[in-house]
Amino acid sequence: MALYAELHRHLGGSVVPRILWRYFHRSDAELAQRFPEYNSFEDFYTRPRNTLDEYLELHTLVESVQTSETLPYFIYRLIRGAYIFENLAYLELRYTPYLRTPEHLSQSQRIDLMREIVEIVGKASQLQDCPTVASQILCMHSRLPYEVNRAIIDLAVEKREYVCAIDIAGGDAHYRDRLDDIIQLYEYARSRGLNTTGHLYETPDGCYPELLPYLMRIGHGIQIPLLHPELLPEVARRGQCLEVCPTTYLKTGTLTDLHQLKVVFDRCFEAGVDVAICTDNAGLHNVRLPFEYENLLTLDVIGFEELQACQEASFRHAFAWPYRDRPASLLNGLLKTETSPALAASS
Template identity: 25%
Template sequence: MELHVHLEGTVRPEMLLAMARRNDEALPARTVEGIAELYRFRDFDHFLKVWVLTTQVMRTAEDFREVVVDYAGRAAAQGAVYLEGIFSPWFRVHRGVPWQEIFIGYTEGAVEARERFGVEVRLTPDIDRVLPPEVAMDVVGWAARFTDRGVVGIGLGGPEVGHPPEPYAPVFAAAADVGLPAVPHAGETVGAESVRGALHVLGARRIRHGLRALEEPGLVAELVERGVVLDVCPTSNLRTGVVTDLAAHPLPALVAAGLRCSLATDDPAMFGTDLEREYAVAAGLGVPLAGLYEAGVAGALCDDRTRSRLSALGAGADWDAAQAAALAAAPAAFADLAGPVAMTNAEG
């Protein structure tokens, strides 16, 4: 179960090379090893450059389809049964890629993922916070055309600092009118006021990150009362400098406060993580994995039939064995992630 993964951030080096070759796009490295070294996380500015590089290579419906299918296969191998993939269409369109190519590619990938791996994939296109609201309306308009093909919500991403959620109120009201709930990023690099704005102004069904809600007990109580799920990405938070010590990650505090938290990778290829590592980290922090799965089921933007099936799968799982296995893997996960991290005011 994963509700927060940027599909552009899942692209493996070998896939990036293949796409670049068939789309005649230049890359700064010509081997898998060279691209892998390019991917190696250094700081957030470098990450952004690599993310832009990756997304510029993606040009056709086939590219977008392949990205979904490839990640779904890898996630399924680690036990995933449901994914909500994020993608940022506008900047691809700005570089000349037709809207149809993007949405058709991603939605066809979701169908293939179900057929090949049994993984349910839903899609939540992101609005970048640097876009004028009138431009952001285009994302909603195109997303509305694909609600019958797996597009289930609208996100808000990009740099939090200096870009509050409030100006996007009309955009998310329009999304709600066509049945697309709000799943914005908030409370990652800006404090509780970002979460409050996402909740009250955008009508957030779920909050991506949301860590800094802890700064305001009243807001925490409201999130608990409303049953709002937070999508928490520990490795991402460490890589971007939101936390500087993984052992002090606020996930246990969020859970202890009664908040529902799902677990996710964010940008796994670029942050050097996967679902197994995230669950090992959570177990090492003392967080019950069953509760994380249950929160994911509660927060998923899916139909009742799918939710019932996911609940049944969770009820039949051996969580004691899963917890023990993840806990055994935790020391290696923490050791791999030890070392200096980069401070940033950007959001992923």
């Protein structure tokens, strides 16, 4: 029975090392020669980096092979693994469609091809044997031109059957010089009725209070409780949820120890701010969502009641979950209904 919701997972970082390495050796001679042995590749792919920018460079390795031809291959394995090994009932996949189009084409040609990418991802995510509800979040990018980012918003509006929200990615330290443009893009997205999230307050260099009013959820957001707890009452008033991805902060050098997240959770719970626990890049981390839960519990960062509250928040803040209740509630109701006659007969 699938029980969990994943609100923050990148398509580029979701491919587990073994599947990516096998693809190289079956289909890409250059990359296969670069990584002849699996163990050395896994070590390269999953080891911690010193900064967020260094960490994000790994996405380019995967983006280069996630083309219109290969995306169904990767997504089938992604959804199958999420359903079987992670018990995911709901999954939001985020990515920048422009970065899955051929680099040699003109900007206008690449913009036109983004529609095909979204349709391929949408159709490939619908597996009969793995009934996880999947939707897409399209990421604007801090290093893409304004025209491309606006086209991403227009595509999200056009493809609502596949797309549930928009995001901004590319390293939060790079927003400063383009803040006016980013605000304008979010204003436009909200005017078109789109749901919004955004990579914000992930690192100390990514603290932009000007962007907060435009977001329905906050991608990461851990620096709010860590460095700017005075903002928490306003975050609670807006009903915003933090998408906290524990392992990411170790891999990017943002935190040195997961115990540091205890302050994040404690201050959020005290202020009435919802937190969803996510993986961000499950493949890059070699860590699946249930292990994120287990790590936080084992380290006493949260308790079981807090974990349950976070799991409930994930479904409550899911942009495209089609049901009123989370799966655990539905299962509990079903089991009670089925056992009641037997209990009555035995009494």
